[in-house]
Amino acid sequence: MSAVNNTATTRVQYKKRSQTKEIWRRFRKNKSSIIGMIIIAILIICAIFAENIAPYDPVKQDYAHTLEHPSKEHIFGTDEFGRDIFSRIIFGARTSLSVGLISVSISCIVGGVIGAISGYFGGRIDTFIMRCMDVFLAIPSILFNISIIAALGPGIVNMMIAVGVSNIPRYCRIMRASVLQIKNQEFIEAAKAGGALDFFIITFHVVPNSLAPIIVQATLNVGSAIIACAGLSFIGVGISPPTPEWGAMLSNGRDLLRNYSYITAFPGLAIMITVLSLNLMGDGLRDAFDPKLKR
Secondary structure (H helix, E strand, O other), X not given: OHHHHHHHHHHHHHHHHHHHHHHHHHHHOOHHHHHHHHHHHHHHHHHHOHHHHOOOOOOOOOHHHOOOOOOOOOOOOEOOOOOEHHHHHHHHHHHHHHHHHHHHHHXXXXXXXXXXXXXXXXXXXXXXXXXXXXXXXXXXXXHHHHHHHHHHOOOHHHHHHHHHHHOHHHHXXXXXXXXXXXXXXXXXHHHHHOOOOHHHHHHHHHOHHHHHHXXXXXXXXXXXXXXXXXXXXXXXXXXXXOOOOHHHHHHHHHHHOOOOOHHHHHHHHHXXXXXXXXXXXXXXXXXXXXXXXXX
């Protein structure tokens, strides 16, 4: 009996490794996705080692070198307070990526759990949850975010919560759709027939087999979350100065756009490159996880 169990375990492990290798094989064939992944990896490294990479203190003001155009000393120039823009963009990567990743994690976890419960149990529970999600979806995201920040107060943590909560309905619907597709399959019926509890079935059978579309959507939505946070900082309800954040840097430089366009150009390019790279990587993951595209 023990030998049979060991053989079954080995087969499951081998199948998982084979699936992972196949997904990676399809992903790496998409050259644009690999480029996006490399750029995101570089940005993450810059965010982690910002203290070692940035040549200047991002918040230190130097009024002797205000509004200097890009030069050897300041490759991206300085702002109206004499702060090095390149250093602020490097540290801003830490802020923007952290906000994007954590807010999307909040949406994935909370929305995924609610969607799994809704899709698995169905009936009145499903109807109630979906109608609640419809109410949230009827509220414009920017208005929803501003309302939450107005209630909780400005700050990086509250901005993460606001952006994360506003995206919960999207992940709830995605998870529900995935659960509805697999909850009547043979392995779920076998688990029920074996006397497994609903919590066990949802946790170890339903959710793991429904994660592919969630992972793809999360990768694509990190870029959207970064843009949302930048927008909130731009209108003054996001991260408070002098914390370096790309959206806040855009807002601070808008009054000087005519004569000192580099102040807004470089953080704008940072946002554009980051979002583009995330979208490229997300497209590659979508193709890699889609069994219809298996080659």
